[in-house]
Amino acid sequence: MSDVTTTDLYEVTMALSYLREDMHSPATFSLFVRDLPPGRGFLVTAGLEPALDFLARYRVDRDDVEEFAAALHRPVRDLMPLLGLAFEGEVRAVPEGRVMFAGEPLLEVTAPLPQAQLIETYLLNQFCHQTVVASKAARCVLAAAGRPVVDFSLRRAHGPWAGLQAARLGTLVGFAGTSNVAAAVSLGIPASGTMAHSYIEAFPSEEAAFRAFALSHPGPVTFLVDTYDTQEGVRIAARVLTDLGLGPGCAIRLDSGDLDALARRARALLDSAGLADVRIVASGGLDEYGVDRLVRASAPIDVYAVGTKVGVAADAPYLDAAYKLVEYAGRPVTKLSSAKITAPGRKQVFRRAGLPDVIALAQEDPPDSAQPLLRTVMRDGRRTGPPDHWQDARERFREDIAALPDSARRIEDPEPVPPVRSPALEQLTARVRSGIEARLRRPAAVLPPSALSARPS
Template sequence: MLVVHYKHLQIECVQGDITRQPDMDAVVNAANAELLPGGGVAGAIHRAAGPRLAEACQPLAPIQPGQAVMTPAFNLPNRAVIHCLGPIYGVDTPAETLLSACYRNALRLAEKEGLTSVAFPAISTGIFGYPFSEAARIAIHTVLNEAEQLSAVQRVRFVLFGQNDYQIYAQLLPEIIHLREEYARQALFTDLYELTMMQAYYAEDMLDQAVFTLSVGRLPQERNFLLAAGLSTVLDYLENLRFDQAALDYLSTLPLFKPEFVEILRNFRFTGEVYALPEGTPFFADEPILEVVAPLPECQFIETYLMNQIHIQTLLATKAQRVVQAAGGRAVVDFGARRIHGVDAAVKGARAFFIGGINATSNVLAGREYGIAVSGTMAHSYVQAHASELEAFRAFTQLYPKTFLLADTYGSLKGVQHVIELAHELGSDFQVAGIRIDSGDLVVLSRQARQMLDDAGLQQVQIFASGGLDEYKIQKLMAAGAPIDGFGVGTAMGVSSDVPSLDIAYKLTEYAGRGRVKLSPVRTVIAGRKQVFRQAQGSQDVGDTIARAEESLPGRPLLVPVMRGGYSLQAAEVSLPQAQAYAREQLARLPQALLALEKAAEPYPVMISPALQEYQQETQQHLEENDD
């Protein structure tokens, strides 16, 4: 059993039988519309409660999806049974709203009747077909949202039938609580004008659905494509965004904001949809990285965070991919944490670097947060702190026998000689994995070091290089045939030194069913919801078409639905290794010229479909005619 506490509520997860929860006041029946005995949870509850349960249900039927009704529990060891009709996935819409209503209405009914504890099964996840992890997110968020309104109800239990189901809840419940607390602290990470516009929208009753598109207007001269990253971070933010009391109190001190607007923010939730490129997708100028569909104030408020996270992670994933490409299969380790621009950028940067293909990071926090392998050697200070380099090597290898030794504190060749001396001293106990060279002419030094190690019978000792490296320097080292087995890359990758920013923007492209554009000679804003179709010849991608969302064109559609009703969808549940593997697969499909560090002679073809061009012209004409 997992037990967590949230506000005054105790929330439990158990693997077990919903009919055998004697310490709970009420159990919830995942009912059918007629409240009849059937299969699954409903059948089990009716069998355990006895025939009187069906008799008590008869006058209450039929019920609607999301509705909750209550009967006595009869032969069950509980006071009551609360019957909820969950949505049939793909039939009853909006499914997430209806499923959330089941949990919310059941809790409110229990609260009204003075019950102190409620046990839920995983509603709609059986024959109704709701994807389990999506349903679990909705169930957990709904219970957490209701916590402040509950006083009688003190305990909520999720009763899961199988071990895998239990593991999903046991992982998601503490994770979601942590993320809600984290993003509540970050709720005010926004530009002031997002909040002032948001207040104005509410004042003007401008609450219709809007579409905003996040894209890069121009590729940097030094890039043939960009690699999408940051989506998982954005979805966590959107699903868990809340304003806590501290944020509301601060906003109340600003004369710009009226009390009624601050009160609106108290219950603010993102309720929209997101369509996005999967992380690791190569993309090009003007192609949507993601599109947000939601009420206008919601779309507007999230602009700053979305741009910030997609920008930094896409920028750094793209840079890392170039470094990995230049390394030609040699290991690449992220050494960038110390000079990257801030803690958040360093942690999220390591995540982005991994999508771009690196093998490990020196950033321990990133290792813990994202499961990235952590790696490191030693600093010059460790060697300097000892009486001699050889003494430092002896001491370090006693603790870390398979380490890499930093060999250039007092000159690289002298350090290599000390490694050889240590190998002679230790004999068969010598297990040092490699040496690191951090300065000097890496081609010359690596060749000399390799020769010395080989002559000493230490062919297994690898050479790892670092010190001001980027993709261009690594490419030159590889072209020169330097016998280097891996690279530590720091500042140049961490700050994307040759391209420190992207021409990224988040623009309104539709409101209240009508296209919207910005009429500017500098940047094209393409109206409406869109899709990108990528065409291939054999195993190679040859061109993209940006189209209207409802079009069906040759090629594979790149934008996928990843959030609906403010909840992440199963398509968004991609692990970091899966994102890295996907990036590798997609990169292998690009024309070879695009993978070069140099600018390709011919850019990758990106077209706009005739239907989208026509819609764009209609939208521009309408705006010009009405802009008087």
């Protein structure tokens, strides 16, 4: 399946109509999030890099045309105007890893109208999924308060590609590693893993399983201790580690039950066995809320493994994001639908230290000491620089999250810092709205029958 045909059907029908009407003028579309999901004080923007890869190779070929025709149940010749269409526009975007808020453009595309329209669905798909997962992963890092967090989400992610994205996004916001081998190798991030309960059950005893595992893996090992009786599993793990002369770098993993109480008992047993350097890893249905409760309770847990709830952003699995036309042929446009009003014109977001962001028009000068967040990353359909790396995005995230007020960072009942609009943007919005409302009040023109006849293709 081609990425070109990974789109909604109405993108194709609109683009075809634009071509028929000779509507090739530059159009600017703005991608933004209308409202933050419940329980979120911020977003971490992600998805730009795969989106730019998609745009750089975007070209409608013969197979794509045939698939469009098949979907529309029309002859291939009717769809031939789309053949060869490629993305040749400009992209201004907020780099990955930046902390953002509702209403702020994450990306703006300016391209001939048919091109800018056809790419809508794919861009929203990339930004929505990756931003929502990155934002939840970031909250896990905050909740862990400096303790390592590891990604265990692959087995319940919504497909292998989503699992790869989750591993990358976790690393982007500070995760220490992933269980996903493909992600670890392809992205150059640490691989992390232990053993399953099935491994323990396959041996005649826990001790036999632990000894076999340690002999097979000479490096530091992690024993899963809660297959049968957790306290007894810790005692056996301690005995095996002591007998084999293992300790620093090794760990035990708790995967179920009252993790706070079990971690305290396990820590006491390990310490009494002279294994103070053996760490405790906790997993099993954790996300930022569970991690936060354990950290606040001072549970003696050294590493947190998060999986299902983070990989699918279980409590807030989607973004109310939009990709809206804000300018066509030099004319600012807006939408007045109830609860879905958009601001017209090309925009910029300015960040000010200790103050709310300012959403302004693209041509405005920045406020004093303000930093523009959108930058040109593609021109004439080509990247303006080399691909960004997750390490760079991680550094941006660290700087942004450190500057965020505690009220927005907290896990329970966070308070976002909503941006403000510049006076110039407010004035343009009012002017465009007034013009639309004036047109709506005019009597409808009566067209002659000749004007209603179909134009030749």
